[in-house]
Every structure is written in structure tokens, then in C-alpha cells.
Amino acid sequence: MSKLEDKPINQYADEKQRTFIFFHWLIGTFSNWLIPFFLLIGSFAFAQDKDLIQFSGIVVEADSLIPVPFTRIIIKNSNRGTFADFYGYFSFVAKKKDTILFSATGYRKARYVIPDSLSGSKYSLIQVLSFDTILIKETVIYPWPSVEEFKKVFLTNAIPDDDLERAKKNLAQEEMKEKFETIAMDGSMNYKAHMQQQYSRLYWAGQYPPNNLLNPFAWAQFIKAWRDGKLKVQTPNEKKTKEQEDK
Known part of the structure; x- marks a missing residue:
């Protein structure tokens, strides 16, 4: 009976011994590989830090x-x-x-x-x-937030006059006449007009100034213009047509 009871104990001891031997072999094998491995990693890290x-x-x-x-x-x-x-x-x-x-x-x-x-x-x-020349694409900034707003404003708003159109309007004869009538003369123009009057007064001093009512040549020009119809009252359109014909 004692021999039968000792057999499982011996088997248990043998298994424990085999397990111990296996772990001892495993640790020895890994230690032979792990130590060089860690040394290699350490040397590699040291080499990297050195660079x-x-x-x-x-x-x-x-x-x-x-x-x-x-x-x-x-x-x-x-x-x-x-x-x-x-x-x-x-x-x-x-x-x-x-x-x-x-x-x-x-x-x-x-x-x-x-x-x-x-x-x-x-x-x-x-x-x-060194300096370098870089061509950047042109960017145009519009005041309208969207393309639709731009189209709406472009189609509804009046197109402003360009330089040529403004020059034509500024040189229009009717407008020039109105400006000449309303714009006051400056100091130099007033001085010239006054000096011209003084010169005429001194030129005709001691005699009567000429009177075109007694001038036969002026009467001849008046009669000729009357016969040609130049003395009639003309409308603004007729004046423009006449001025264009004279040009």
C-alpha cells in the first residue's frame, strides 16, 4: 500500500524537476541572446545620439x-x-x-x-x-458678394462715360457758351478788359467814336444778310445744323 502511495509522489517530483530544468534552460538560452540584443540596441542609440x-x-x-x-x-x-x-x-x-x-x-x-x-x-x-522674380497670378477683388449680384448691377446700372465721351461733352459749343455766361472772370481778365476800355477811350480822345449807323458798308452787310434770310430767329436745332454746315 505504501509503494502505491509513493508512486504518485515520485511522479509529481519528477514533473516538478523537469519543469525547473526547462525554465532554467529557457532562461539560459534567452540570456545568451538578450544580452547581445540589448547591447546592440544601446550602441545603436548611442550612435544615433552621437550624430x-x-x-x-x-x-x-x-x-x-x-x-x-x-x-x-x-x-x-x-x-x-x-x-x-x-x-x-x-x-x-x-x-x-x-x-x-x-x-x-x-x-x-x-x-x-x-x-x-x-x-x-x-x-x-x-x-x-539671392533675389528671385516670381510672377503671381492677378487677383481682382470686386465689391459684389456673388456672381448673381454682379450680373444684376451690370445689367441695371448705367455705364459711366469714358474719357473721350467726357471730352466731347466738355467741348460742346452750347455748354461752352453757358459756362462763359455764368462763370465770372478772374482778376487778370477783368484787368485786361479795363485796360482795353482805357485804350479805346484814349484812342478816340478829342473826336467822336465811330458809329456803325452812319457806316454805309455796315448797312450793305445788313441788307445782304436780310435778303439771305440770316436775320430770322433760329431754333436750337437750326443753330446746330448751321454750325455743322459752317464747319
Whole structure:
């Protein structure tokens, strides 16, 4: 009876021993692989940290060396980078052998490759940008909020006169006459008119001034105009027609 009872205990002890041996083998096997693995990762991370540098500098114009504000600075083939401040200064973390791209509106793009022979963890640069001519598409801003409003205003509003039409209206004879009648003369014109009257008074001083009522040539011209019908009262349309014929 004791032998039968000892058999399950021995089997239990054997299973426990086998489990212990398996775990001991598993730990030894993984330790042989894990230690080199972690050492490799650590050396790789150390090598990466060794390649990192603090990249700083100033972006200036090629002609005047004036800082170029808000220049876009990025690392090629990546989304990492920064913008220069108002004074053209920039600073960010980069790696050796990285290609840095510089771009700003109105300037040609430039690039710079960080050397791989740097011994320190900091590197400074003065980047020069040259001017470039950029043609921007024309943008027309209208006061109307939509195309429909523009069509409505365009079809209903009166088209203003152009320069030629305004010049024609300003030189119209009827309007010129009205302006001459209503616009007062300035100081120089009044002075000339007064001096002309004085000159005429001095010219005919001591004698009678001429009177066309006693002039036979004036009477001949009057009779001829009367016969030709030039003395009749003309309407404005007839006056315009007559003026056009005279031209």
C-alpha cells in the first residue's frame, strides 16, 4: 500500500524537476541572446545620439546682408524643420549628412548639407539667399458678394462715360457758351478788359467814336444778310445744323 502511495509522489517530483530544468534552460538560452540584443540596441542609440547636433544660424540677403525673416527651413525627405524669426535666426536639432532646404518668397531656394566630420554637438551657419522674380497670378477683388449680384448691377446700372465721351461733352459749343455766361472772370481778365476800355477811350480822345449807323458798308452787310434770310430767329436745332454746315 505504501509503494502505491509513493508512486504518485515520485511522479509529481519528477514533473516538478523537469519543469525547473526547462525554465532554467529557457532562461539560459534567452540570456545568451538578450544580452547581445540589448547591447546592440544601446550602441545603436548611442550612435544615433552621437550624430545629433544643434543646428543654428541666420538667413541673410546676398546683396545687403539684411536678415530674411520667416524663412522656411526643412530637412529634405522629412517633415521636420522650422521657420526663421523676424531677424532671420533659426535653431533646431538635425543629424550629420542631413540636407537642409531654405526657401522664402522672393528669393531663390538654397540647400546645405551638414558635414559628417563634425566633432562637437553644435553647428552654426550663415545662409545667403539671392533675389528671385516670381510672377503671381492677378487677383481682382470686386465689391459684389456673388456672381448673381454682379450680373444684376451690370445689367441695371448705367455705364459711366469714358474719357473721350467726357471730352466731347466738355467741348460742346452750347455748354461752352453757358459756362462763359455764368462763370465770372478772374482778376487778370477783368484787368485786361479795363485796360482795353482805357485804350479805346484814349484812342478816340478829342473826336467822336465811330458809329456803325452812319457806316454805309455796315448797312450793305445788313441788307445782304436780310435778303439771305440770316436775320430770322433760329431754333436750337437750326443753330446746330448751321454750325455743322459752317464747319
